[in-house]
Amino acid sequence: MSPVLRPVEPGDGDVLHAIFTEPGVRQYLFDDVLLSRDETQAHVDAACAHGAWVICLDGTVVGLVSLRPTGTVDRELIIAVSERCWGGGMAYEAADVALRRGFEMLRLPRVLAGVDLPNQRSHRLMARLGFVPTGESDGPKYRAKNYELVRPADLSD
Ligand SMILES: CC(C)(COP(=O)(O)OP(=O)(O)OC[C@H]1O[C@@H](n2cnc3c(N)ncnc32)[C@H](O)[C@@H]1OP(=O)(O)O)[C@@H](O)C(=O)NCCC(=O)NCCS
Structure with a gap:
């Protein structure tokens, strides 16, 4: 079954809190910090403000995918999927849909990503x-590998 993306809403806070913890x-994603319910809601409200999507499987929210503004013209891919849905290609499908929306609707020239060095599952994703490594940078807990994905040629202006 393929995942469906819909815009995240403030009322998704409870289900996303269960996933984020x-x-x-x-x-x-949170350097192993156990978020409080209020901290989750702050993340959810920020995600609503920039137009992130929840990932739904058979009508149930199983994750969040976002093209989060970075403060420059660039946006970065953030994705989190419940552990019970790992290992079947579902995150790939959801991220692919989000990226296409970024390239086709937002006309982004590229999307960035930063992945903690030990987060092997995310590096494989x-x-x-098709993300290409561009370097490394320090993070709060781990060094991170930086990536970019340039808008595909068939979607260029
Ligand atoms: C990062 C994350 C989204 C990746 O999820 P994932 O389930 O590993 O990714 P995919 O959906 O692409 O699944 C791929 C895996 O399913 C396997 N798979 C099984 N059946 C498959 C199928 N039909 N199609 C594709 N892949 C399939 C692949 O072999 C692959 O396994 P591998 O990585 O061991 O080789 C997930 O680990 C997560 O939410 N982590 C916590 C949050 C986080 O750290 N996010 C990163 C910050 S941006």
């Missing part, structure tokens, strides 16, 4: 999506 999800 799963050990495997918070390990790198970036490779499958």
